[in-house]
Amino acid sequence: MSHKDVLVEVKNLKVVFGKGKNKFIAIDDVSFDIFKGETFGLVGESGSGKTTIGRAIMRINEVREGQILYHGKKLNGKISKEWDREITQKIQMIFQDPMASLNERAKVDYIISEGLINTKNIKNEADRQQKVRNALLNVGLLPEFSSRFPHEFSGGQRQRIGIARALVMEPEFIIADEPISALDVSIRAQVLNLLANLQQQNDLTYLFIAHDLSVVRFITDRTAVIYKGKIVELAETEKLFTNPIHPYTRALLSAVPEPNPYKERDKVVEIYDPSQHRYDIQPPSFFEIEEGHFVLANEEELERYRTSLKMEVSK
């Protein structure tokens, strides 16, 4: 994995909402890389800041400190017009709720081509129609649907329209913010398969934000666990799920109900108690505990995590 090209670099990112007394630090000193062609998962509870990170990369939320690099070039703060136009096209987003994220008054044809029109990315009308047509076909919808309104579609179909709208821009990088949590179980599988196919066909990189850990395990290559604005653990997904180190990750994983009544009956859910960390004495930092596996800890904890990891491995 480590030989891959880095596409997105997030360095010491800090996002703050409000001022003075009402100051709220949503993201505190977060750093991670996303490699080209991978699916990077970001999991955490509501309010943990996972969406804020996605929005900071989209340049919707202002970055207070730190920087975000895309292809090694700075993306936040003051940037040139050409670069701005390029990343507007190259980075796209898929939203959670397909009921709320599509313009109810616009036809599918317009919804999909709005981005193209705004970025003046079309030669003529025929070109635009062709692009809309291709985008619809790519997501498994019929081109005839372009003259319909969003309310005429089911939840799964709307989410496909949302994906088509992102795809038509020919992006490299897609931020998918809970793209399937509003969908039914059977539709969920269809959309997951679609996302995986599109990634292969179009050589896409995904940032996959979700709270459903079983989905994250299935679709992502690497995963970062975020708790109260800090990444507490980051590793290859399988490693993270089989060998969670940080107590919060362990608690989170143990809380996921599995579709097995026998396992569920005997399962003990671990509870995370943040007061177990003595960070007042020694503040934590982000350590690489084994190759590609990072954890937030202070020296004393790190020692403990190392021994527990050795025991796990020797088992």
Add this chain to the structure above:
Amino acid sequence: MTQTNSPILTIQNLVIKFTLRGRVLMAIRNISLDLYKGESLAIVGESGSGKSVLMKSIMGLLDKNGHIDQGQILYNNQDLAQFRTEREWLSIRGKEVAMVTQDPMTSLNPLKTIGKQIEECVHLHQSLKGKAAYEETLKLLKDVGIYDVEKRYKQYPHEFSGGMRQRIVIAIALACKPKILICDEPTTALDVTIQAQILQLLKNLQQKYGLTTVYITHDLGVVAKVADRIAVMYAGDIVEVGKTHEIFFNGKHPYTWALISSLPQLGSKGQQLYSIKGTPPNLFQEIKGDAFAPRNQYALKIDFVERPPFFQVSDTHYARTWLLDPLAPKVEPPEALQEFFAEGRRYAHES
């Protein structure tokens, strides 16, 4: 887990219809179901399969354009399907059957303290007043795992987190002293860690209060955790019903197979996840045969013509599929599922 118990509620040949812009939609298509005393039943299905409608009909909460067309709902020697007036329903609603809904953000009154909201029910259903009602309210708050109850009593819903609000909603339901508690997607709006706590709480309360619980959900993980028995619904019909392990590891209906196969836990990375082709049927049209047949790769000719009866698999396990007919060709469930079944059998051996 006591199957020997007698049914507390019996649904027989229930048909529920809705009228929408002059057209008639058949939401529940001839369902029969027993609910046993003290058990925990999960009703599983996609949105639009009718699981919520079925449970709302038990409480007389169907929307105005819906009505019970046929069938009976027997509870305490009464037929709830014959109820016409609100007064009749009031003897059931809350007192006998209470409900916990999906979204704790919208099910509480934002203008009243949570203490008052609980006390309201204590007063109405337990006829307690003044100090006694107050004490009972505090006890309920403690029961649902809230600390510092005197202070919490005076607070408003917006001062509580999502998980805490759901606890309050549960306390209100319990204040009615119901026999049956219906939980409609009780944890869908909550985080996984909170979800685990709420589910554990519901399980404990079921024991403590001797409740019969019905969970309505589409999350099979939740089902595995809480249910003794599962009823799988598709297009307004129950297609399979059985004990939890029977449905998970010995399911017989192709829809049950499809539902379990599409879980991401069963997929392997880099490969296509099983997904059900097509869309659920249009309930405005009359459904012939097995409603799942058009999406079913194992469908037989008869599936398109005649509705399958319930075939018995075990004493507690029934499935509505022609595949179980002695004349039907033998069909193996999909490969990914066979592994899952084998794993289940291993666990069954161990326990």
